[in-house]
Amino acid sequence: MTEFADLLxxxxxxxxxxxALAADxxxxxxxxxxxxxxxxxxxxxAPRTHAARTRSxxxxxxxxxxxxxxxxxxxxxxxxxxxWDAVPGFCLSCVSERGATRFQAPRLVLATGATExxxxxxxxxxxxxxxxxAATAMMKAEGRLAGRNIIVAGQGPLLIAVAAKACAMGVPPxxxxxxxxxxxxLSAVSGFAAAPGLLxxxxxxxxxxxxxxxxxxxxxxxxxALGDDTLDAVIVRDRASGQETRLAADTLYVGNGLTPxxxxxxxxxxxxxxxxLRGGYRTLCDADRRSSVPGLYVAGDGAGVHGAFxxxxxxxxxxxxxxxxxxxxxAADFARASRHARGQLKRLMRFADASCRLMQxxxxxxxxxxxxxxxxxxxxxTVDQIRAASGDGACDLNQLxxxxxxxxxxCQGRMCALNAAGVLRRLAVDxxxxxxxxxxxxxxxxxxAQLIGTFAYSDIPVPxxxxx
Amino acid sequence: xxxxxxDLAVIGxxxxxxxxxxxxxxxxxxxxxxxxxxxxxxxxxxxxxxxTMQMTRAALIPYALKxxxxxxxxxxxxxHDVGVVACxxxxxxxxxxxxxxxxxxxxxxxxxxxxxxxxxxxEATRIxxxxxxxxxxxxxxxxxxxxxxxxxxxxxxxxLLEAEVALREYTPVEGLxxxxxxxxxxxxxxxxxxxxxxxxxxxWIEPMLAWLGIHLPIRTLVNQLSVTERTTPVMxxxxxxxxxxxxxxxxxxxxxVIGGGWQGTGSRDTGHHTTTHESTVGNARLAVHAIxxxxxxxxxxxxxxxxxxxADALPAVGPVPGVPGAWVSGSVHSGYTSAPYIxxxxxxxILGQVPDMPLFPIDRLLVQDMPAATDFTKNGTEH
Numbered sequence: 001m002t003e004f005a006d007l008l009x010x011x012x013x014x015x016x017x018x019x020a021l022a023a024d025x026x027x028x029x030x031x032x033x034x035x036x037x038x039x040x041x042x043x044x045x046a047p048r049t050h051a052a053r054t055r056s057x058x059x060x061x062x063x064x065x066x067x068x069x070x071x072x073x074x075x076x077x078x079x080x081x082x083x084w085d086a087v088p089g090f091c092l093s094c095v096s097e098r099g100a101t102r103f104q105a106p107r108l109v110l111a112t113g114a115t116e117x118x119x120x121x122x123x124x125x126x127x128x129x130x131x132x133x134a135a136t137a138m139m140k141a142e143g144r145l146a147g148r149n150i151i152v153a154g155q156g157p158l159l160i161a162v163a164a165k166a167c168a169m170g171v172p173p174x175x176x177x178x179x180x181x182x183x184x185x186l187s188a189v190s191g192f193a194a195a196p197g198l199l200x201x202x203x204x205x206x207x208x209x210x211x212x213x214x215x216x217x218x219x220x221x222x223x224x225a226l227g228d229d230t231l232d233a234v235i236v237r238d239r240a241s242g243q244e245t246r247l248a249a250d251t252l253y254v255g256n257g258l259t260p261x262x263x264x265x266x267x268x269x270x271x272x273x274x275x276x277l278r279g280g281y282r283t284l285c286d287a288d289r290r291s292s293v294p295g296l297y298v299a300g301d302g303a304g305v306h307g308a309f310x311x312x313x314x315x316x317x318x319x320x321x322x323x324x325x326x327x328x329x330x331a332a333d334f335a336r337a338s339r340h341a342r343g344q345l346k347r348l349m350r351f352a353d354a355s356c357r358l359m360q361x362x363x364x365x366x367x368x369x370x371x372x373x374x375x376x377x378x379x380x381x382t383v384d385q386i387r388a389a390s391g392d393g394a395c396d397l398n399q400l401x402x403x404x405x406x407x408x409x410x411c412q413g414r415m416c417a418l419n420a421a422g423v424l425r426r427l428a429v430d431x432x433x434x435x436x437x438x439x440x441x442x443x444x445x446x447x448x449a450q451l452i453g454t455f456a457y458s459d460i461p462v463p464x465x466x467x468x
Numbered sequence: 469x470x471x472x473x474x475d476l477a478v479i480g481x482x483x484x485x486x487x488x489x490x491x492x493x494x495x496x497x498x499x500x501x502x503x504x505x506x507x508x509x510x511x512x513x514x515x516x517x518x519x520t521m522q523m524t525r526a527a528l529i530p531y532a533l534k535x536x537x538x539x540x541x542x543x544x545x546x547x548h549d550v551g552v553v554a555c556x557x558x559x560x561x562x563x564x565x566x567x568x569x570x571x572x573x574x575x576x577x578x579x580x581x582x583x584x585x586x587x588x589x590x591e592a593t594r595i596x597x598x599x600x601x602x603x604x605x606x607x608x609x610x611x612x613x614x615x616x617x618x619x620x621x622x623x624x625x626x627x628l629l630e631a632e633v634a635l636r637e638y639t640p641v642e643g644l645x646x647x648x649x650x651x652x653x654x655x656x657x658x659x660x661x662x663x664x665x666x667x668x669x670x671x672w673i674e675p676m677l678a679w680l681g682i683h684l685p686i687r688t689l690v691n692q693l694s695v696t697e698r699t700t701p702v703m704x705x706x707x708x709x710x711x712x713x714x715x716x717x718x719x720x721x722x723x724x725v726i727g728g729g730w731q732g733t734g735s736r737d738t739g740h741h742t743t744t745h746e747s748t749v750g751n752a753r754l755a756v757h758a759i760x761x762x763x764x765x766x767x768x769x770x771x772x773x774x775x776x777x778x779a780d781a782l783p784a785v786g787p788v789p790g791v792p793g794a795w796v797s798g799s800v801h802s803g804y805t806s807a808p809y810i811x812x813x814x815x816x817x818i819l820g821q822v823p824d825m826p827l828f829p830i831d832r833l834l835v836q837d838m839p840a841a842t843d844f845t846k847n848g849t850e851h
Contacts, residue, residue: 085745093745102745393625393637399506402513402618408723410697410768438771441743445697445766452753452763457562460753461746466712466729467781468526468573 005031005076005105007322008092010083010264013041014308015300015315016111017066020075022319022337023109027328031076031103033094035444038079039067041113042133043308045140052143055169058201059140078103084442084451086264088293093441095450107295107322110265111315112302114258114279115414117361118154122224122370124254125377128231132255135162145169147251151234153177153222154255156359157202162253163214164205172212175247177236179256180358181219191354194347195309221365222254257359258305259418265302266439268293276363277356278304280418281436288338289318290325297322305359306352313345366422375423376416378409383423390427397421397437410445413437474500474634476818477653477662479641479676481505482512483804484797485668486624487811488818490546493631495819500660501633502653504640508621511670514773515804516693516715516727517617519552521582521609522559522573523712524802527782529580531825532802535809536611545808547630548623550615553720557612557706558587558596560758561605566710573710574607584609598703598759612706614717617804636660644679646791664793664818671736671776673784673798680791684784684830686799689775690732690741694748697768698722702761714754724762726755732772741772775803778833785810786817786829796830 012034038046044063271292282304300311371384407413421435481503592606734741788794813823
């Protein structure tokens with residue numbers, strides 16, 4: 001079954017929802033797709049449990065507002081829908097509990113959000129080690145946080161947000177292990193001041209952490225998680241002195257920034273450029289969010305990490321641009337309708353840059369990872385195996401995949417490809433070589449039963465027999 | 469720098485070129501192997517690795533049998549592991565028409581030397597308990613199996629370096645000029661000189677032969693494959709279907725590779741190829757129909773690779789007419805399976821010996837511009 005529209009929007013977070021609403025308002029038939037059960041994305045995720053609903057905060061209010069506006073609009077919202085393939089033109093192949101469906105439209109906005117990065121360390125795959133993003137997802141959807149004796153580690157605003165919210169839930173972390181130093185935070189303050197409301201939120205988080213007397217270890221990172229079936233402790237290293245400390249913990253939340261979830265951007269062949277500040281690779285686009293692929297617009301963190309508010313503004317511009325290109329909005333109306341979003345985007349850029357600098361992945365630290373550290377957790381490929389493959393002549397990521405199976409598991413390299421590239425790049429690989437895996441469908445593993453549905457043998461369009 | 473004239477320049481580092489280079493070097497020749505990318509990164513590294521007789525053209529069965537024996541003994545002559553597993557193979561018939569097709573094809577292949585016999589549905593399910601019991605008949609071959617194709621590159625790379633082949637990866641060849649006593653191979657980074665040259669560029673042998681003024685039309689097939697996540701054992705044999713449009717096997721680590729030559733889209737000129745929705749779903753349905761337990765798995769990845777085909781769907785292996793010292797090898801149809809043995813025969817010819825089995829000279833394909841062959845919807849082989 002194929003559903004047709006004027007515009008498809010993939011991802012119902014701040015960017016995608018705003019794109020869909022803007023295009024709908026301009027008169028386009030819009031279908032908004034998301035794999036989650038409700039719109040809101042990661043940041044404005046809908047609460048699933050009573051406990052989560054009773055804990056109201058600003059993000060929840062924004063999410064509720066967003067879902068309310070979508071409900072009141074003409075946007076066809078298809079949640080619980082997983083896209084597994086995309087071709088220009090545009091046709092999205094999807095599965096959901098209702099089975100396989102396809103969506104087709106001449107224009108597509110990609111607003112796919114970001115994936116968290118974790119700098120691998122010995123034992124990072126131990127049960128009890130989670131991402132900071134997983135912590136926020138759990139708190140927003142379920143109103144709870146797993147663990148009693150927790151440590152939060154990593155970098156950027158998310159680190160402070162998770163620590164503060166853990167305090168509010170009555171599980172103050174035993175420690176915050178912050179890769180950044182105090183100086184890094186101080187340099188960010190002027191950028192943060194560009195968004196006073198957000199700066200105030202950050203200060204409230206800090207106040208809560210201070211009030212709970214949570215120790216903050218600045219300029220430090222996790223070098224080892226100890227424990228077999230459960231986490232017992234972590235080893236924290238002070239980056240300046242090299243001194244290591246053991247901290248007991250049953251749960252570690254760790255994250256080293258975000259990277260664009262750009263599998264579909266790449267599958268569709270959108271031009272990209274390396275941009276470490278934006279999380280790895282940024283999808284090129286013009287000021288109206290048009291990518292290099294005709295009819296394809298990109299918005300939000302999926303095209304380069306900026307954060308929720310710039311994403312919403314980008315989404316609105318993308319939706320309006322699609323409406324304009326569709327002929328539903330004159331140039332003057334487009335300019336008028338997008339003026340506010342463009343102004344917002346400009347004002348928020350300094351805030352976004354300051355956040356992104358704090359979140360920027362510590363590429364240099366990949367060179368001192370222990371050889372037995374697992375890089376690809378799906379296929380258990382270690383740093384030593386990557387080094388051996390390099391010695392055997394592997395000099396790009398597709399070769400590394402063939403030599404070691406790295407990236408062949410269910411996550412398709414989403415967790416490991418950038419880290420493996422970082423390790424490989426340090427082994428005398430041409431600086432200019434593209435160290436990315438060729439994008440492949442299915443974008444995420446797809447349930448065979450949903451993919452194939454029910455069918456009669458005689459309906460399978462088996463091609464003509466091969467010559468004998 | 470010293471200007472070396474190699475005995476042999478092999479252009480194209482897939483399974484054919486790598487095997488020719490390896491055997492020629494072992495026979496004492498000074499060999500250089502060039503590829504536009506890394507070794508075995510196109511069809512030779514991305515095919516399903518099936519080492520089967522039941523998808524091989526009858527005329528090629530004698531070569532495939534010899535090659536199957538070589539694959540099983542790969543550790544002896546290659547020296548490195550490509551994960552070869554020898555096992556039984558079954559080709560299935562679910563309809564009356566497929567029964568008839570199966571019987572005809574099994575007979576032709578048996579005549580050509582493959583140990584294939586027809587078995588009842590009950591016997592087939594004894595051999596492979598995972599089969600859909602609604603099958604009507606199967607053909608059973610005791611010589612079947614598969615390699616782990618993605619290990620081809622690393623295994624051959626090690627072997628070639630040990631054999632002291634000069635490896636020139638990431639070195640696209642831009643042209644080829646006969647010099648009277650040999651050839652100048654033009655690359656972006658300079659000229660490589662060789663007394664003889666072998667063109668083993670897969671689908672790109674057509675533009676390569678054009679360097680020598682030869683027009684050999686090569687059709688580009690875009691074969692598609694999918695793989696499941698690791699799963700509990702669901703099958704132990706290589707399973708195909710009468711038409712040849714299915715190849716299924718479960719690797720020791722638990723993934724099941726689904727293939728059979730369903731077509732994706734792509735172009736030899738851009739080098740880009742990709743899967744189609746229709747082929748992914750169609751091939752998956754056929755797979756689940758054959759092995760119902762696959763319905764409970766997840767599909768993790770699909771991919772594509774080019775396969776070359778001549779007008780008569782038989783190999784292009786032999787001397788390049790009118791260009792002494794130039795050879796070509798490609799479009800072998802059961803290309804991955806037969807490669808080591810075809811290379812063995814070709815190297816014998818290059819060394820001036822009589823090959824153990826005849827080559828497939830391309831003169832037959834050059835007489836005139838061939839009309840399109842009657843049936844190009846092939847699929848199969850193991851690609």
